Amino acid sequence: MTLKINKLTGGYSRIPVLKDVSFKVERGQLVGLIGLNGAGKSTTINHVIGLLVPQKGKITINGITLQDDPQSYKSKIAYIPEMPVLYQELTLKEHLDLTIMAYGLDYSQAWQRAQNLLKTFRLDNKLNWFPAKFSKGMRQKVMIVCAFITEADLYVVDEPFLGLDPLATKDLLDLIAAEKKRGAAILMSTHVLATAQEYCDYFVLLHQGKVRAQGDLEHLRNLYGDFDASLTDLYLGMTQDVNEDD
Numbered sequence: 160m161t162l163k164i165n166k167l168t169g170g171y172s173r174i175p176v177l178k179d180v181s182f183k184v185e186r187g188q189l190v191g192l193i194g195l196n197g198a199g200k201s202t203t204i205n206h207v208i209g210l211l212v213p214q215k216g217k218i219t220i221n222g223i224t225l226q227d228d229p230q231s232y233k234s235k236i237a238y239i240p241e242m243p244v245l246y247q248e249l250t251l252k253e254h255l256d257l258t259i260m261a262y263g264l265d266y267s268q269a270w271q272r273a274q275n276l277l278k279t280f281r282l283d284n285k286l287n288w289f290p291a292k293f294s295k296g297m298r299q300k301v302m303i304v305c306a307f308i309t310e311a312d313l314y315v316v317d318e319p320f321l322g323l324d325p326l327a328t329k330d331l332l333d334l335i336a337a338e339k340k341r342g343a344a345i346l347m348s349t350h351v352l353a354t355a356q357e358y359c360d361y362f363v364l365l366h367q368g369k370v371r372a373q374g375d376l377e378h379l380r381n382l383y384g385d386f387d388a389s390l391t392d393l394y395l396g397m398t399q400d401v402n403e404d405d
C-alpha cells in the first residue's frame with residue numbers, strides 16, 4: 160500500500176492553502192505531518208480522505224485516485240478526525256455495528272477486535288451509552304475503536320493527542336505500532352512534536368501550506384547541520400528561516 164501525494168495544490172476556495180505538496184506514505188510506515196496552527200495539516204488530510212478536490216496535482220492509493228474508483232479508494236482508508244463526529248441518536252454498540260456494515264467487515268471477527276479495543280480503552284461496559292453521556296476523550300476513543308476495527312490499509316489520524324489522557328495516548332501509540340507491524344500505513348498530523356519525534360518514522364514539515372522539508376530525523380538533522388537537534392528545534396529553525404525570507 161502506498162499513498163502518494165504528488166504536487167498537490169488545493170484548499171477551500173480558488174486561493175490555495177496548499178502549494179505543490181508532495182510526499183508518500185508506505186506500508187508499515189508512520190508518517191508525521193508536522194506544522195503549527197494553520198500550516199495546512201487538516202487541509203492536506205481533507206484532500207486525502209476526499210472531502211476536498213485537488214486544484215492541481217494528484218493523490219493516489221496504489222496508483223488509483225478517488226475519481227478512478229471511489230469505492231476501492233475509500234475502502235482502504237480509516238479516518239480519525241480531530242473533532243469526534245458521533246450520531247447523537249446511536250449508542251456505542253450501534254456506532255460499531257454501523258462501521259462494520261459500512262466497511263463490509265466480517266461481523267464476528269470485527270466484534271472480536273472490538274471487544275479487545277473496548278477493553279483497552281475502558282469502554283467495554285458502556286456499549287449502551289449514547290454520545291451525550293461521553294466525555295470529550297471518551298468520544299475520541301469511540302472514533303479510535305471504530306477506525307481500528309476496520310484493519311484498514313491506511314489510517315489517517317488528525318491530531319490525536321490533545322483530548323486523550325496519558326494512558327489513552329500510550330494505548331493509541333501501542334495500537335499504531337501493532338498496525339504498522341501488520342503492514343498498515345499511517346499518516347498522522349500533530350503539533351505535539353516530542354511525541355512525533357519519538358514515534359514517527361518519517362516527517363513532513365509543513366509551513367504556510369508548503370513542505371519545507373521531509374525525511375527521517377537523521378536526514379532532517381543533516382539538512383540543518385545540527386546532529387543533536389530535536390524535532391522542535393528543527394521545526395522552529397525552519398519556520399524562522401522562512402519568516403525571515405518572507
Ligand SMILES: Nc1ncnc2c1ncn2[C@@H]1O[C@H](COP(=O)(O)OP(=O)(O)OP(=O)(O)O)[C@@H](O)[C@H]1O
Binds near residue numbers: 171176350
Ligand atoms: N473550512 C475552511 N474554509 C476556508 N479556509 C479554511 C478552512 N479550514 C481551514 N482554512 C484555512 O486553511 C489554512 C490551513 O488550515 P488547516 O486547518 O489545514 O491548518 P492545520 O495545520 O490543520 O492547523 P491546526 O493545527 O490549527 O489544526 C488556514 O489558513 C485556515 O484559515
